[in-house]
Amino acid sequence: MSLGALRPTPLVEQATDRLREQITDGDWTVGTKLPGENSLAQILGVGRSTVREALRALAGAGLVQARQGAGVFVIATKPKENWSTRLRQAAVTDVYEVRMLIEVEAAQMAAQRRTGEDLSCLEAALKRRREAAGGTTAVFVDADIALHATVVAAAHNPVLTALFTEFVPVLRQGLIDLVELLDLRAGDPNHGDDGHAVLVNAIAEGDAETAGRTLREELKQTLDQLHTI
Missing domain, CATH: 1.20.120.530 (GntR ligand-binding domain-like)
Known part of the structure; x- marks a missing residue:
């Protein structure tokens, strides 16, 4: 699956779903470093703030983790149970x-x-x-x-x-x-x-x-x- 520009609304939810699919479908495996915020914003056709919120949601689901000075990495391919x-x-x-x-x-x-x-x-x-x-x-x-x-x-x-x-x-x-x-x-x-x-x-x-x-x-x-x- 390839990333593509999103519909106008709701952007954060769409961005989160699109990025989650990249992980759960196996396109981004555990250990993969995600593209930077600027790159993701450009690919998805949204602002950096939207990307940041989407990444925060993925982190809350236990899928990614931000490492200071290194970027954001995939740490799991299945969301943790709430x-x-x-x-x-x-x-x-x-x-x-x-x-x-x-x-x-x-x-x-x-x-x-x-x-x-x-x-x-x-x-x-x-x-x-x-x-x-x-x-x-x-x-x-x-x-x-x-x-x-x-x-x-x-x-x-x-x-x-x-x-x-x-x-x-x-x-x-x-x-x-x-x-x-x-x-x-x-x-x-x-x-x-x-x-x-x-x-x-x-x-x-x-x-x-x-x-x-x-x-x-x-x-x-x-x-x-x-x-x-």
Whole structure:
């Protein structure tokens, strides 16, 4: 494949795709030094700033590396997997173990940092979880995850919130499978309500120790069940 001038827009994305193709198609092998920014800009018909952004994107994908005073070199022919892809491919039990680390700490922080608005949101989320007990498994699991997300949000740490959000798709399907395979709601449609009520109350009272312990026990029980399916 040969390089050629690009269409007017979107230039950075096009430049990145074109350069990536040169690498993934084998035209530029590992160890190859890329043409300089001026040369690439001329070949692609774009400005140096566009080339620079494209190279930065390729570096972020783990395909190239800039070496000071030497240039930019190909270091891999396949992009590294991003975080979301790794989570989707991971075993749900592995994801759940990390979830425990994040959520237990978040619950303890929430007990120390929650605001009046957070408490209102927690009470509302607990109520919605109870109301969802009469719905399908998917509806109930969504309400359960929403309550946990509200706990994490009450910790007021955007990094924790972002991490939990990344976990949700994997957690959701794993929990749906768990509830249905083990028929956990057969005798108790509102499975786990007591523990969640204790958790919300502990956060409301500012009891970080009880909040963390309660959530750890609940998540550990679920993890143990996940290992059986």
